[in-house]
Amino acid sequence: MNITVQQGEIQKKAADVLVVNLFDGTRPSGASGAVDKAIGGQIAAAIDLGDFRGKSGETLLLYTQGRVPSPRVLVIGLGQAKDFDLEKARTAAGTAISALAHLGAKNAATILHGTGAGKLAVAAAAQAVAEASLLAAYRFDGYRAHDRSHPLKKLSVIEIDRGKLKEARQGIQRGNSIAEATCLARDLVNHPGGDATPAYLARTARRLAKSQGLRCQVLDEKGIKRLGMHALLAVGQGSANKPRFIALEHGPKSGAPLVFVGKGITFDSGGLSLKSVEGIRNMKTDMSGAAAVLGAMQAVAALGLKRRIVGLVAAAENMPSSTAFRPDDVLKTLAGKTIEIISTDAEGRLVLADALSYASRYKPAAVVDLATLTGACVTALGHHASGLFANDDRLATRLLNAGEITGERLWRLPLWPEYRQQINSEIADMKNSGGRPAGASTAAALLAEFADYPWAHLDIAGTAWSQNNKPYVPQGGVGLGVRLLTQLALDWSDKQ
């Protein structure tokens, strides 16, 4: 889909569908007022009949019968003006895109949502429209015989005020880059584990490095062993698909970077602590943290951020076999600390332990890791927020703020010393499971042992996969974290 900005009055534009909007309980005004007038008051008539009121997500389809150049008008409800925010703008754009798919529309014209009474800045509103439109139109059809792509090829954003065009174009461009990066992450998550192996993630990283001008380093099994990342090595040793450690770097070669770390378990069978039939389903998604990091690296490069940003991915497949690591084994990590294995299914924290230690070499300003780490986090927060753990309040605040802006909400959970005690081992420095109580916090407590810098951990087990709960997030991989990390990086670049 190609999104452009044009100056003009929307009712005068020729497209398959004109998309305008309405706040809950209001009368047509501005663009919707002009369209309403041009089509004989049909919007007002629908409101008067009680057929439409402008609730968030509500739609009204009208036929113009030759009164204006476009045959259809789609009115999108924005909800109450006082509740309006970027998430509502994305919801409106996503709702429009779904409705346009049903109509088979190839081109459409829309306005920016909420720059008038909703008081959104033009660039932010434009970014929201571009982002949500592209994300709502996303389809994963790499494994289908027939094309099921969204019919919409051209979306024109119509702005009446010449003074706002430049800002609108900048916002659209930013939204475009971020949405593309999110779709890369979605593709990675949606690919089955049999195809998206650790080597596949490494190839993706190399391709990104080439296209975006990033520096890239990949360690194979030998390199991982030579370096002493025995925890990552152990998790991968049961699979024929050998582990990889990936480092991508953007921006200046020196200076304290912002580092992103992703859990890249390309399939989590549980290993010898094998999962159940239900538990193992969809464990191709266990590399969603890695996908977010790769996507975010693409976005920060495409946006040309001035800061040094590093993306690290610990990629392995967790499989049971005669070469697999086992319960009771004791692993020596890159940091030298040892971990007793209680369950081979608590593998994410093991690969992250080594990746977090590796991050130390950069003397980072801050490190954020993302991982589909625990079922316990899903139990605590469901699918509506990712768990946030941090050893640094300033970083936590920045992430919470980025979560509000992007709609990728976070909820902070505790990292108290008691959780660290829960993973004390009889024979090693720690054990890899603290049992059922506070499972998300004990996992984070293990990670905290390896983070000797300002650090935050996002448990995205409940949020990385969508059951179609937002108009701009179709069922499947969410690409969660790309928009969040990019927002954090933008904020970081502005302030430091």
Ligand code: BES
């Ligand atoms: N990848 C899983 C966590 C997960 C569960 C992600 C559900 C997405 C949806 C992780 O590796 C895991 O198996 N965690 C165990 C830890 C336990 C053995 C201590 C869990 O949460 O049950």
Ligand code: MN
């Ligand atoms: Mn597991």
Ligand code: ZN
């Ligand atoms: Zn896992």
